[in-house]
Amino acid sequence: MAETAQKPKTKSTAPDQAFEPWEDPNAKPLIEFRGVTKRFGDFTAIDDLTQDIYEREFFALLGPSGCGKTTMMRMLAGFDMPTAGEILIAGQDMAGIPPNKRPVNMMFQSYALFPHLSIWDNIAFGLKREGRGSDAIAERVEEMLRLTRLERFARRKPHQISGGQRQRVALARSLAKAPKLLLLDEPLGALDKKLRQDTQFELMDIQEKTGTTFVIVTHDQEEAMTVASRVAVMDEGRIVQVATPAVIYEAPATTYVADFIGDVTLIAGEAKAHESVVEEVVPEPEVAAPEPLVAAAEGERAPQPNALGEWLHDRLLTRVLGPRKAAPKLLPAPEVAAVVEAPVAAPKAAPTEGLAIHWAAGQPPLVAANAPPDWAGKRVTLALRPEKVAISKARPEAANALQGKVIDIAYLGNISTYHVELANGSMIKAQMANTRRISRRDITWEDDVWVSFSDTAAAVLEE
Numbered sequence: 001m002a003e004t005a006q007k008p009k010t011k012s013t014a015p016d017q018a019f020e021p022w023e024d025p026n027a028k029p030l031i032e033f034r035g036v037t038k039r040f041g042d043f044t045a046i047d048d049l050t051q052d053i054y055e056r057e058f059f060a061l062l063g064p065s066g067c068g069k070t071t072m073m074r075m076l077a078g079f080d081m082p083t084a085g086e087i088l089i090a091g092q093d094m095a096g097i098p099p100n101k102r103p104v105n106m107m108f109q110s111y112a113l114f115p116h117l118s119i120w121d122n123i124a125f126g127l128k129r130e131g132r133g134s135d136a137i138a139e140r141v142e143e144m145l146r147l148t149r150l151e152r153f154a155r156r157k158p159h160q161i162s163g164g165q166r167q168r169v170a171l172a173r174s175l176a177k178a179p180k181l182l183l184l185d186e187p188l189g190a191l192d193k194k195l196r197q198d199t200q201f202e203l204m205d206i207q208e209k210t211g212t213t214f215v216i217v218t219h220d221q222e223e224a225m226t227v228a229s230r231v232a233v234m235d236e237g238r239i240v241q242v243a244t245p246a247v248i249y250e251a252p253a254t255t256y257v258a259d260f261i262g263d264v265t266l267i268a269g270e271a272k273a274h275e276s277v278v279e280e281v282v283p284e285p286e287v288a289a290p291e292p293l294v295a296a297a298e299g300e301r302a303p304q305p306n307a308l309g310e311w312l313h314d315r316l317l318t319r320v321l322g323p324r325k326a327a328p329k330l331l332p333a334p335e336v337a338a339v340v341e342a343p344v345a346a347p348k349a350a351p352t353e354g355l356a357i358h359w360a361a362g363q364p365p366l367v368a369a370n371a372p373p374d375w376a377g378k379r380v381t382l383a384l385r386p387e388k389v390a391i392s393k394a395r396p397e398a399a400n401a402l403q404g405k406v407i408d409i410a411y412l413g414n415i416s417t418y419h420v421e422l423a424n425g426s427m428i429k430a431q432m433a434n435t436r437r438i439s440r441r442d443i444t445w446e447d448d449v450w451v452s453f454s455d456t457a458a459a460v461l462e463e
């Protein structure tokens with residue numbers, strides 16, 4: 001049994017107890033993949049992969065079918081040898097070390113229990129093979145049964161318990177020998193959603209109690225986000241990004257990651273320096289303008305149209321020129337739930353730095369303040385999570401506001417997702433928390449609406 005004196009720190013402990021050994025240059029990894037390649041014939045399943053995993057981590061491998069997740073685990077467990085590169089566990093090179101001599105246990109994608117043995121004997125199996133004394137075995141099996149809440153089923157055979165319970169037996173069996181490292185390949189694949197969620201929490205609990213390092217493979221992105229200290233997103237034998245679930249979600253490294261994890265709207269366009277937007281500001285209508293709010297600089301148009309100009313633009317010019325481009329000067333969008341009744345006259349903020357992304361003819365450029373200004377001139381993609389996009393009937397005060405029509409509404413209980421089609425045919429997903437009763441929610445199919453988001457809402461990705 002792993003020592004229990006030191007309280008394990010994992011993702012699920014309080015957030016102030018940060019567990020981030022990967023940030024510590026002195027931390028020694030438990031697992032080191034160093035330039036590992038695995039080929040089957042001329043097919044490269046793992047491609048020059050280098051990755052550290054630390055003790056007590058709950059490390060999730062996420063990626064589409066066939067990207068090499070099981071292959072990585074099999075090499076770690078010793079069932080497959082790398083074609084090139086090396087794998088170290090606790091500083092020791094694993095080359096030539098057979099599976100049963102490694103401090104690793106692997107629960108396979110298709111775990112098999114012994115059908116003729118009781119649950120109790122299934123869990124005891126590996127311990128008996130190790131030749132432990134019967135008292136020690138009994139004690140350990142009882143402990144595992146308690147941990148996985150299977151005490152009541154100890155005497156039954158595998159066919160006499162449910163699928164979820166069988167999965168827990170497989171887990172108990174894998175944990176019985178107290179491996180330093182437990183590899184779980186789709187451990188919850190057979191469970192329905194509810195049981196799956198319960199078991200995820202159980203797994204996290206077990207991991208904390210035992211201090212085992214877990215590497216888990218899953219197809220299910222939500223599951224990876226729930227259980228993992230770090231998530232590795234894989235694509236065709238390579239790790240594309242490794243980070244905490246929050247970073248993977250909020251700051252995906254590539255459009256592949258953004259698209260793979262969670263719901264996202266991707267908008268590709270050409271980045272220009274933000275100043276160019278200010279210069280391109282819609283010409284002031286040629287109407288006598290009383291009391292200009294801002295004096296125009298020499299040889300330059302006033303960046304802020306006066307009140308009459310704004311009125312005219314909104315009533316008439318918007319059809320030709322698109323919405324007014326004064327938006328960057330305004331405050332970021334308020335929180336989603338508050339937007340419907342957004343105040344019309346929000347105080348105006350200083351102009352933001354950043355990029356203006358020109359993405360579609362007839363649509364205003366989108367302003368992003370969270371990208372390096374030297375990306376101007378590049379093709380970029382904005383990755384926009386629906387919960388960062390507000391929807392309203394009135395024109396909102398936001399850095400980015402686009403007009404469209406509601407095509408579809410997905411009601412998800414606590415939130416609704418609106419699919420809004422813009423005039424140029426592109427779709428944007430917006431989400432609204434359902435904090436009020438249905439009768440008071442006033443946006444429905446075919447409604448003309450505004451979708452809006454702040455200038456830091458989208459992740460800006462280089463193409």
Ligand SMILES: Nc1ncnc2c1ncn2[C@@H]1O[C@H](COP(=O)(O)OP(=O)(O)OP(=O)(O)O)[C@@H](O)[C@H]1O
Nearest residue numbers: 040043045063064065066067068069070071072219
């Ligand atoms: N023994 C083998 N011989 C030849 N090719 C193999 C072998 N094992 C795996 N592969 C190939 O290597 C690639 C990676 O396989 P792997 O089993 O690691 O995928 P995976 O990411 O676990 O997929 P899944 O999510 O479907 O389980 C696949 O294209 C697979 O066909």
Ligand SMILES: [Mg+2]
Nearest residue numbers: 069070071109
């Ligand atoms: Mg697999």
